[in-house]
Amino acid sequence: MFEAITAVVFGLGKALCVLALVLLLLGLDIGKRWRLRHIPGPPALPFLGNLPQLLTLGSPTFFRQCRKKYGPVFRVAFGRNWSIVVAEPDLLRQVGTRVLNHALFRSLMRGEFQQLDDLGLLIARDDYWRLVRSAWQPAFSAASLSGYLPRMVACAVQLTDRLETRAREAEAEAAKGGSGKAATAAGRVNIHRELGSMTLQVVGSTAYGVDFRAMDCDDIAGAVAEVDDAAAAATAVAAAAAEGGSGRPDDKFGRVLVEACRNVFRYSSLVYGTKYSRVSLLLPELRPLVSAVAHVLPDRPFAQLLRARGDLRNACVCLIQGWKTRPVQPLGSHPGADTPIAATTTTTTTQSSPRLDDGNKPPLPASSAAANGRDGQNAAVEAATFANGFNGNGNGDGKPSGSFGKGAAAEGAESGAGPEAAPRVAVGSFLGLILSARDKASGAALTDLQVAAQVQTFILAGYETTANGLAFAVYCIATNPKVERRLLAEIDEVLGPDRPPTEADLPRLPYTEAVFNEALRLYPPAHATNRLEDKGPVQVGGYTVPANTAIFLSIYSAHHNPDVWPRAEEFIPERFLPTSPLYPEVCSRVPNAHAPFGYGSRMCIGWKFAVQEAKVALARLYQRLVFELEPGQVPLRTSVGITLAPKDGLWVRPVARHPLPASPAAASAAHT
Numbered sequence: 001m002f003e004a005i006t007a008v009v010f011g012l013g014k015a016l017c018v019l020a021l022v023l024l025l026l027g028l029d030i031g032k033r034w035r036l037r038h039i040p041g042p043p044a045l046p047f048l049g050n051l052p053q054l055l056t057l058g059s060p061t062f063f064r065q066c067r068k069k070y071g072p073v074f075r076v077a078f079g080r081n082w083s084i085v086v087a088e089p090d091l092l093r094q095v096g097t098r099v100l101n102h103a104l105f106r107s108l109m110r111g112e113f114q115q116l117d118d119l120g121l122l123i124a125r126d127d128y129w130r131l132v133r134s135a136w137q138p139a140f141s142a143a144s145l146s147g148y149l150p151r152m153v154a155c156a157v158q159l160t161d162r163l164e165t166r167a168r169e170a171e172a173e174a175a176k177g178g179s180g181k182a183a184t185a186a187g188r189v190n191i192h193r194e195l196g197s198m199t200l201q202v203v204g205s206t207a208y209g210v211d212f213r214a215m216d217c218d219d220i221a222g223a224v225a226e227v228d229d230a231a232a233a234a235t236a237v238a239a240a241a242a243e244g245g246s247g248r249p250d251d252k253f254g255r256v257l258v259e260a261c262r263n264v265f266r267y268s269s270l271v272y273g274t275k276y277s278r279v280s281l282l283l284p285e286l287r288p289l290v291s292a293v294a295h296v297l298p299d300r301p302f303a304q305l306l307r308a309r310g311d312l313r314n315a316c317v318c319l320i321q322g323w324k325t326r327p328v329q330p331l332g333s334h335p336g337a338d339t340p341i342a343a344t345t346t347t348t349t350t351q352s353s354p355r356l357d358d359g360n361k362p363p364l365p366a367s368s369a370a371a372n373g374r375d376g377q378n379a380a381v382e383a384a385t386f387a388n389g390f391n392g393n394g395n396g397d398g399k400p401s402g403s404f405g406k407g408a409a410a411e412g413a414e415s416g417a418g419p420e421a422a423p424r425v426a427v428g429s430f431l432g433l434i435l436s437a438r439d440k441a442s443g444a445a446l447t448d449l450q451v452a453a454q455v456q457t458f459i460l461a462g463y464e465t466t467a468n469g470l471a472f473a474v475y476c477i478a479t480n481p482k483v484e485r486r487l488l489a490e491i492d493e494v495l496g497p498d499r500p501p502t503e504a505d506l507p508r509l510p511y512t513e514a515v516f517n518e519a520l521r522l523y524p525p526a527h528a529t530n531r532l533e534d535k536g537p538v539q540v541g542g543y544t545v546p547a548n549t550a551i552f553l554s555i556y557s558a559h560h561n562p563d564v565w566p567r568a569e570e571f572i573p574e575r576f577l578p579t580s581p582l583y584p585e586v587c588s589r590v591p592n593a594h595a596p597f598g599y600g601s602r603m604c605i606g607w608k609f610a611v612q613e614a615k616v617a618l619a620r621l622y623q624r625l626v627f628e629l630e631p632g633q634v635p636l637r638t639s640v641g642i643t644l645a646p647k648d649g650l651w652v653r654p655v656a657r658h659p660l661p662a663s664p665a666a667a668s669a670a671h672t
């Protein structure tokens with residue numbers, strides 16, 4: 001009897017505790033909702049908020065629907081996190097230029113991985129952001145970009161050769177009347193993946209002077225089993241290196257890095273990532289606990305993410321060590337400019353890896369960094385000092401950011417992102433640049449962890465978005481034969497059948513650039529960016545948004561707004577040609593209607609790099625090939641994670657446009 005009463009009391013006690021917790025959380029929610037009560041928005045479920053719609057429709061589509069119903073500013077609940085969404089070009093520009101900092105979304109990462117995220121340029125805040133942004137800046141000056149061009153061309157040529165070989169093999173198979181299956185397999189290519197390997201290769205050779213060998217793997221689209229093999233091989237090579245091994249070139253580095261980058265993006269997303277992320281959205285107060293449980297009992301996506309993060313982190317360490325052990329170059333020389341070094345060590349989470357210093361420690365005083373000898377390798381930067389050179393309106397003072405007609409370049413320049421004034425950085429010397437950065441006031445250098453965070457950011461930011469943009473362009477071209485004809489005509493006229501593009505050719509390829517711009521409009525890889533003001537409320541249109549509220553800037557909504565873009569859902573590159581009658585319709589009326597690279601001083605630092613790379617790649621690919629879509633690709637299915645990407649890749653069949661060059665001389669000309 002006594003036991004029964006005790007059980008009932010305990011049961012009641014537990015139920016009451018749960019009820020009290022639920023009521024407490026509901027109370028907190030009501031408080032959060034109340035702060036934003038004056039801003040319209042879709043009804044939200046208790047606890048889940050708008051997660052069901054966000055997960056089923058994807059945020060770009062959901063935001064577009066909300067914009068139609070609630071106007072250009074509305075509130076949305078990501079689980080129990082309330083945010084504001086802005087979906088109108090003018091307001092996007094205003095908020096994007098006025099508010100300096102990106103919002104800080106806490107992932108489930110902890111320790112070093114979390115610090116690597118927080119310390120990178122993308123997430124950096126306030127004065128630290130200013131220091132790091134100014135350190136990066138010279139790497140994107142016009143002079144630096146011109147230095148990168150031969151490397152970008154080489155990567156585009158390598159990819160084109162690879163695809164052309166596949167096309168010819170498929171042709172030969174078909175001519176032999178080979179079995180349907182073999183013929184089919186021979187010609188199918190996931191061009192999204194191939195482009196991803198190319199963009200990674202470009203990052204390696206331009207920023208680090210390292211041949212990542214990302215395009216060397218026979219089957220880049222390899223299965224999971226293959227990746228496991230690669231990881232095993234990587235372990236062996238890393239072990240050899242750790243034992244004072246050979247330092248021989250490692251052909252697995254590229255494969256491991258490609259997979260790591262892919263998996264970081266895939267498994268960080270809400271849709272493909274760990275279920276723990278969704279739990280932490282529902283219970284943000286318990287995030288540290290959820291994170292701890294995820295680390296102890298990881299589900300498959302979280303385990304994959306941790307492994308990928310480990311591989312990526314180790315790759316960053318290898319690159320830094322590689323740089324530091326290179327011979328010091330005399331001032332003004334270009335280390336690695338002509339001879340990319342091969343990656344000598346590779347990455348794996350299972351291998352004990354070199355330590356990074358703690359980002360919480362104060363940065364090294366300048367003198368001790370200098371005493372470190374090779375740290376700066378200041379030869380890397382043709383202008384010796386740049387860290388004090390930040391002259392942008394980093395305060396986000398709301399200065400108008402130029403008109404659409406002037407394009408993103410003008411905005412970047414006006415907002416301080418403009419790289420023109422910056423000095424030239426030698427090819428492969430990004431690390432020298434970062435290691436030379438000094439805080440203006442204290443003269444301190446960045447810590448190892450802060451440096452590694454920039455390396456990680458460059459790899460991730462330089463890889464995924466450009467690859468997605470290019471894949472979307474390939475899709476749009478394949479589904480618009482008129483555009484394809486005009487593109488091929490421009491490329492043939494400027495380059496002929498064999499000659500790879502040079503710097504002088506780039507201004508003569510305006511349609512090629514317009515094609516890329518229009519692909520980025522319809523499918524902006526960074527479909528949204530964000531801002532957070534912690535110093536006070538922000539005025540957004542007619543609404544006052546309380547401090548510390550994350551504000552999403554829906555680039556996708558602005559790009560699809562039919563009031564701004566005539567025939568908004570159609571692929572019309574002519575919109576971006578100043579000579580076309582379609583051009584003034586948008587350009588003169590709506591500043592920043594086209595903003596795939598964001599706004600203000602926080603605008604993408606790599607946008608010119610990306611446009612140059614994409615232009616070169618499209619010109620070379622379409623000079624030699626066209627791409628037919630495999631069945632089932634239309635309409636294109638996209639996935640929305642950190643970026644907008646083709647869902648399950650983009651499967652095409654490359655078709656060679658020209659016969660092979662007749663003579664060896666012609667062939668070698670095609671490869672120079």
Ligand code: HEM
Nearest residue numbers: 122461462465466469526529597598599602603604606610
């Ligand atoms: C088509 C390719 C690309 C697209 C669409 C793109 C888009 C964007 C967008 C929308 C932002 C946020 C801007 C804002 O908040 O206003 C951004 C930031 C950034 N991007 Fe890109 N990006 C591309 C390529 C690159 C490349 C090649 C790099 C090379 C390193 C890069 C590095 C960065 C960095 C470091 C930031 C953070 C800048 C800061 O916060 O100061 N991006 N990008």
